[in-house]
Amino acid sequence: MPYRPDNRYYNIINPIRNFAGCLGGLSPMAYLLPIELGETNMLDMTGKVAIVAGAGSVGAAGSAIWGNGKATAVLLARKGAAVFLLDINEEAMAETKAIIESEGGTCAIHRCDMMVAADVQEMVQACVDRFKRIDILVNNVGGSAPGDPVSMSEEVWDRQIDFNLKTAFLGCKYVLPVMVEQGKGAIVNIASVAGMRNDFRSGRSHVGYSASKAGVIQLSRSVAGTYAKKGVRVNTVVPGLMHTPLVEYRLARTVGGNDPQKLIDARNEAVPMGHMGDSMDVAHAVLFLVSDEARFITATEIVVDGGSTAFMP
Numbered sequence: 166m167p168y169r170p171d172n173r174y175y176n177i178i179n180p181i182r183n184f185a186g187c188l189g190g191l192s193p194m195a196y197l198l199p200i201e202l203g204e205t206n207m208l209d210m211t212g213k214v215a216i217v218a219g220a221g222s223v224g225a226a227g228s229a230i231w232g233n234g235k236a237t238a239v240l241l242a243r244k245g246a247a248v249f250l251l252d253i254n255e256e257a258m259a260e261t262k263a264i265i266e267s268e269g270g271t272c273a274i275h276r277c278d279m280m281v282a283a284d285v286q287e288m289v290q291a292c293v294d295r296f297k298r299i300d301i302l303v304n305n306v307g308g309s310a311p312g313d314p315v316s317m318s319e320e321v322w323d324r325q326i327d328f329n330l331k332t333a334f335l336g337c338k339y340v341l342p343v344m345v346e347q348g349k350g351a352i353v354n355i356a357s358v359a360g361m362r363n364d365f366r367s368g369r370s371h372v373g374y375s376a377s378k379a380g381v382i383q384l385s386r387s388v389a390g391t392y393a394k395k396g397v398r399v400n401t402v403v404p405g406l407m408h409t410p411l412v413e414y415r416l417a418r419t420v421g422g423n424d425p426q427k428l429i430d431a432r433n434e435a436v437p438m439g440h441m442g443d444s445m446d447v448a449h450a451v452l453f454l455v456s457d458e459a460r461f462i463t464a465t466e467i468v469v470d471g472g473s474t475a476f477m478p
């Protein structure tokens with residue numbers, strides 16, 4: 166059901182406000198009374214077509230904990246968008262599709278490796294063939310590998326840059342011409358607080374991840390400037406410590422000493438708010454940035470980190 170505000174208050178206030186207005190444009194009373202809200206359906210995605218890259222999720226099938234792309238795809242569909250789901254993991258994106266369809270939403274799945282230009286080009290055409298337009302692109306593919314410049318191999322470095330930064334570049338490269346042709350579009354790239362600050366206390370380094378996610382932020386700003394007059398907005402969502410399947414699926418093994426609960430407790434403890442966020446926190450930030458309510462917002466970031474970045478020593 167679309168959101169409808171309670172207008173009873175305004176039915177009383179508006180006649181007073183209008184009368185005050187009749188007394189003269191500068192009537193102080195007119196300024197004291199609230200502006201008319203009228204009917205509103207904020208963050209409505211009806212009629213919009215959204216591509217979500219990395220719309221599956223790592224981790225066990227059927228898990229109640231979702232990755233950021235999966236949550237974003239489901240939320241956009243709940244708000245009325247037709248969602249073009251893409252992933253390299255067909256089973257994972259099929260699960261996202263089943264969730265959306267079970268809720269009465271519209272979506273299609275497409276296998277696409279976002280690190281391969283030909284795949285991305287073909288995927289964009291497939292979306293246009295299927296849904297006739299592209300209003301939204303969410304570049305969500307990415308992930309971290311540990312290592313500093315000495316311990317990280319050149320191959321891992323190259324793959325980190327491709328995985329986190331080139332995927333966003335290729336998404337923009339092939340979607341932008343469609344959005345420019347339409348005269349409108351919104352792109353959100355998913356970065357990480359690792360691209361903004363360094364947690365030297367942990368003694369861990371993921372230099373390729375930090376550098377590529379910093380690159381994602383600046384990629385967004387740069388593209389936003391170039392396309393601002395062409396109707397395309399480009400922003401970044403910067404997640405902090407989130408409880409996504411990644412925590413149990415990979416981090417517990419690589420940095421958590423095979424003790425998922427200990428790792429979860431430590432991550433909760435590290436956040437000023439006292440707990441990690443989850444993928445819906447990321448999804449809501451994306452939803453706002455791609456909505457018409459964010460029409461004057463481009464070339465910027467929303468940091469979704471429970472205060473971590475601001476309070477980091």
Ligand SMILES: NC(=O)c1ccc[n+]([C@@H]2O[C@H](COP(=O)([O-])OP(=O)(O)OC[C@H]3O[C@@H](n4cnc5c(N)ncnc54)[C@H](O)[C@@H]3O)[C@@H](O)[C@H]2O)c1
Binds near residue numbers: 222231257278280
């Ligand atoms: N999980 C976190 O705590 C966290 C924190 C900060 C930032 N992020 C960022 O959020 C994004 C999503 O991470 P997540 O952990 O929520 O998601 P995830 O890893 O659970 O899911 C990402 C999906 O992307 C797919 N994918 C991987 N490589 C692909 C490729 N080349 N082409 C197409 N699809 C591919 C995977 O199959 C998977 O289904 C990433 O960019 C990550 O860096 C995550």
